[in-house]
Amino acid sequence: MRRAAVVVALALVTSACSSTFGFPEGGTQQGRDIRELWTVFVLAAIAVAGVVYALIAWSLLRYRRRRGEDPDALGRQFHANVPLEVAYTAIPVAIVVALFSASLLTERRVTALDPDPATTVEATAFAWGWRFVYPEEQIEIVSPPSRPGEPGPELVLPLGEPTRVVLRSQDVIHAFWVPAFNFKRDAIPGRTTSFDLTPTHLGRFRGVCAEFCGLNHAVMTFTVRVVEPEAFEAWAREAAG
Amino acid sequence: MSARGAVGWLTTTDHKRIGILYCLTAFGFFLVGGALAGLIRAELASPGQQVVAIGTYNELFTIHGTVMIFLFLAPFGAGLINYLVPLQIGAPDMAFPRLNAASYWTYASGGLLVLLSSFATAGTGAAMGWYAYPPLSGPRFSPGVGVDLWIGGIALVAISSLLTGVNVLTTVFLMRAPGMTMWRLPVFTWNAVVTVVLGLLAFPPAVAAFALLFLDRRLGGSAFDPAGGGDPIVYQHLFWFLGHPEVYILILPFFGVITEVIPVFSRKPLFGYPGFVLATLAIGALSIGVWAHHMFTTGAVDNPFFSAMTFTIAVPTGVKFFNWIGTMWGGRIRWSAAPMMFAIAFLLNFLIGGVTGIMLAAPPLDYHLNDSYFLVSHFHYTMMGGGAFGVFAAIYFWFPKMTGRMLSERVGRLVAVGMFVGFNLTFWPQFVVGLRGMPRRVPDYPPGIGFDAPNLVSTLGVVVMSLAVLLFVWDWWRSLRRGPSASDDPWGGDSLEWTTSSPPPEHNFSTLPAIRSHRPAFDQRHPELVR
Ligand code: HEM
Ligand SMILES: [Cu+2]
Ligand SMILES: [Cu+2]
Numbered sequence: 001m002r003r004a005a006v007v008v009a010l011a012l013v014t015s016a017c018s019s020t021f022g023f024p025e026g027g028t029q030q031g032r033d034i035r036e037l038w039t040v041f042v043l044a045a046i047a048v049a050g051v052v053y054a055l056i057a058w059s060l061l062r063y064r065r066r067r068g069e070d071p072d073a074l075g076r077q078f079h080a081n082v083p084l085e086v087a088y089t090a091i092p093v094a095i096v097v098a099l100f101s102a103s104l105l106t107e108r109r110v111t112a113l114d115p116d117p118a119t120t121v122e123a124t125a126f127a128w129g130w131r132f133v134y135p136e137e138q139i140e141i142v143s144p145p146s147r148p149g150e151p152g153p154e155l156v157l158p159l160g161e162p163t164r165v166v167l168r169s170q171d172v173i174h175a176f177w178v179p180a181f182n183f184k185r186d187a188i189p190g191r192t193t194s195f196d197l198t199p200t201h202l203g204r205f206r207g208v209c210a211e212f213c214g215l216n217h218a219v220m221t222f223t224v225r226v227v228e229p230e231a232f233e234a235w236a237r238e239a240a241g
Numbered sequence: 242m243s244a245r246g247a248v249g250w251l252t253t254t255d256h257k258r259i260g261i262l263y264c265l266t267a268f269g270f271f272l273v274g275g276a277l278a279g280l281i282r283a284e285l286a287s288p289g290q291q292v293v294a295i296g297t298y299n300e301l302f303t304i305h306g307t308v309m310i311f312l313f314l315a316p317f318g319a320g321l322i323n324y325l326v327p328l329q330i331g332a333p334d335m336a337f338p339r340l341n342a343a344s345y346w347t348y349a350s351g352g353l354l355v356l357l358s359s360f361a362t363a364g365t366g367a368a369m370g371w372y373a374y375p376p377l378s379g380p381r382f383s384p385g386v387g388v389d390l391w392i393g394g395i396a397l398v399a400i401s402s403l404l405t406g407v408n409v410l411t412t413v414f415l416m417r418a419p420g421m422t423m424w425r426l427p428v429f430t431w432n433a434v435v436t437v438v439l440g441l442l443a444f445p446p447a448v449a450a451f452a453l454l455f456l457d458r459r460l461g462g463s464a465f466d467p468a469g470g471g472d473p474i475v476y477q478h479l480f481w482f483l484g485h486p487e488v489y490i491l492i493l494p495f496f497g498v499i500t501e502v503i504p505v506f507s508r509k510p511l512f513g514y515p516g517f518v519l520a521t522l523a524i525g526a527l528s529i530g531v532w533a534h535h536m537f538t539t540g541a542v543d544n545p546f547f548s549a550m551t552f553t554i555a556v557p558t559g560v561k562f563f564n565w566i567g568t569m570w571g572g573r574i575r576w577s578a579a580p581m582m583f584a585i586a587f588l589l590n591f592l593i594g595g596v597t598g599i600m601l602a603a604p605p606l607d608y609h610l611n612d613s614y615f616l617v618s619h620f621h622y623t624m625m626g627g628g629a630f631g632v633f634a635a636i637y638f639w640f641p642k643m644t645g646r647m648l649s650e651r652v653g654r655l656v657a658v659g660m661f662v663g664f665n666l667t668f669w670p671q672f673v674v675g676l677r678g679m680p681r682r683v684p685d686y687p688p689g690i691g692f693d694a695p696n697l698v699s700t701l702g703v704v705v706m707s708l709a710v711l712l713f714v715w716d717w718w719r720s721l722r723r724g725p726s727a728s729d730d731p732w733g734g735d736s737l738e739w740t741t742s743s744p745p746p747e748h749n750f751s752t753l754p755a756i757r758s759h760r761p762a763f764d765q766r767h768p769e770l771v772r
Contacts, residue, residue: 024609034605053592063570076509092556096556102603107545184608186540188474
């Protein structure tokens with residue numbers, strides 16, 4: 001009996017530690033970093049919510065009015081407990097400081113720009129599609145008009161190397177989001193913004209527009225294809241030629 | 242003598258009647274917004290476009306969000322504030338009764354304009370989302386008259402809230418009964434004070450933003466259009482300077498509600514009253530400084546600063562949870578009473594809204610979660626799971642005072658359980674699809690990528706929730722005319738409204754008890770316990 005309970009508990013703990021709690025694993029270095037931060041936050045949330053729910057459940061069960069009890073009977077009329085109040089203010093402060101620090105460190109890493117990216121893509125969003133330009137390789141890829149079931153243009157990235165994305169918008173606000181990379185950035189008319197993607201997984205990934213931009217917002221999709229660096233070179237030569 | 246019948250209600254300046262008008266109108270908007278949400282969920286039940294056209298879908302979520310925020314939850318809070326504040330401080334009415342009537346009618350006309358902005362504009366309705374970001378809401382991309390009506394409507398609602406703010410502050414500062422010091426104010430009234438102060442601070446910049454947007458749209462301005470040298474980011478700052486405090490304007494009155502309900506049904510005083518009041522003030526102060534956490538993904542704001550401010554606001558909110566738990570601790574809790582059941586559901590739901598809020602406060606996590614269904618679920622856990630459950634707690638708690646009749650306790654329990662189950666069925670799956678990459682504001686999604694099952698469950702949850710709400714409406718209608726009559730103090734309440742008749746006479750009190758603590762009604766029943 002007890003041994004079974006221990007086994008179940010261990011299984012739960014190990015699966016919890018290897019689980020991403022619903023978050024995509026992260027197909028880029030930056031995305032992995034973000035997912036690791038998520039795990040910290042989820043574990044903290046489970047701990048905090050667990051304690052608070054347990055306290056609520058205990059008060060409700062232990063201090064419920066029993067059947068047949070005098071309906072006017074009072075509870076103990078205490079008003080305050082200063083040391084306790086100091087503690088339940090100080091402990092959340094400590095938790096929050098720790099979480100904020102973790103978040104700040106991750107943010108520095110995932111928004112850092114590599115001084116020497118392997119390649120650069122100028123991505124421009126418009127209603128309703130995307131244009132990807134590789135200035136060094138002299139490649140331009142433009143969206144066919146967005147339609148349901150139409151995957152949109154393909155953004156090709158080399159594996160394991162940082163690609164600089166320079167994002168702009170031509171009309172209204174859009175957002176570049178690759179859920180498998182755990183990352184999005186708004187494309188705002190009149191502004192330019194940059195970020196790096198360093199893919200860690202080969203394959204095709206779904207990209208969507210995440211900021212509502214009018215009628216066809218829902219179908220303003222694109223695809224990201226991550227290939228080996230040599231394959232990227234070959235693709236670039238062919239696409240440019 | 243006040244006039245009778247419908248004319249009496251339409252011309253009233255009595256704060257109780259105005260409060261009830263606010264609550265009824267707001268609840269009507271809840272039903273409208275809920276019906277729109279039902280259509281949204283029907284469309285999303287399975288992949289493909291079945292129920293509405295894309296353009297209609299965009300109008301649906303725009304108007305659902307606008308109605309729920311500006312026309313349901315905030316005005317329901319304003320209705321409770323109107324009804325309760327003078328009673329709780331022992332005043333005969335608000336300081337400016339006619340201004341009060343003007344606030345209500347301004348709000349009602351604003352609400353009408355907002356409804357017209359999408360239902361009466363034949364294909365040119367407002368379809369830009371509830372925060373109306375330019376350039377999408379500007380003249381080039383939303384040429385129709387819908388956005389103009391929307392701007393007019395929201396501006397009226399904003400003005401109404403400013404008028405109410407002035408009125409409530411004057412009332413609380415100048416009209417408290419002898420003995421009612423600020424440190425004896427009932428907690429609902431404290432929350433009301435902070436709510437209206439936030440409104441006074443936050444609405445003017447938003448009205449400025451709407452005015453500039455209107456100039457851009459109709460008079461050739463270009464404040465927010467980069468093509469003419471403007472900047473859409475400026476709009477976002479002005480809007481969220483309102484928009485974030487607004488969510489506290491929505492929730493604080495209902496923090497107040499459950500903080501009245503929990504002590505009464507635990508047969509205890511509120512644990513840590515001064516700490517609770519300080520936490521409320523801290524939330525008010527901090528909420529003015531967090532607005533740009535809605536803009537982490539723009540790359541145009543100082544993320545660490547706004548992230549730090551947002552983390553900080555979790556502390557006073559956490560403190561409140563311990564106030565509530567400390568109040569129940571050692572009590573004799575009657576948790577089968579309908580108001581208490583809704584208050585408990587509030588605690589359970591709001592905690593999820595809170596911990597997911599902490600996740601969104603971390604910019605790196607927001608880079609994935611922002612504008613996904615995770616975010617949609619997060620704010621429904623606070624505004625529906627917290628706010629709307631607070632509305633029901635308030636209705637069950639004060640209905641006897643307002644009408645002199647009781648709602649059915651048995652039906653109330655059923656409504657509470659049904660809403661709780663339906664709510665969690667609806668919104669828990671939305672966390673899952675959000676994490677998997679489903680963006681908000683889409684009428685459709687591709688099949689087979691993990692979105693199908695959670696979306697179906699979510700829609701079924703709405704069916705459960707709707708049945709519970711309809712059951713409530715039926716019981717409300719029935720009890721209004723035939724419910725058992727209520728005593729002056731059916732629950733054993735703490736604050737002054739329970740010492741007068743149900744419903745209270747026109748000028749509220751014929752005599753007031755001595756006020757020696759923040760629980761004058763309790764002290765009157767238990768003179769032996771007065772400290
Ligand atoms: C009655 C149950 C409710 C259901 C089933 C529901 C459902 C939804 C859904 C599915 C969306 C997302 C639409 C989309 O992004 O395409 C949404 C958006 C929204 N809801 Fe609700 N909702 C409910 C109640 C509420 C309440 C009580 C509030 C606030 C007091 C609220 C405020 C909002 C807001 C602000 C939006 C965002 C609108 C926008 O994107 O512009 N909802 N709701
Ligand atoms: Cu879009
Ligand atoms: Cu906010």
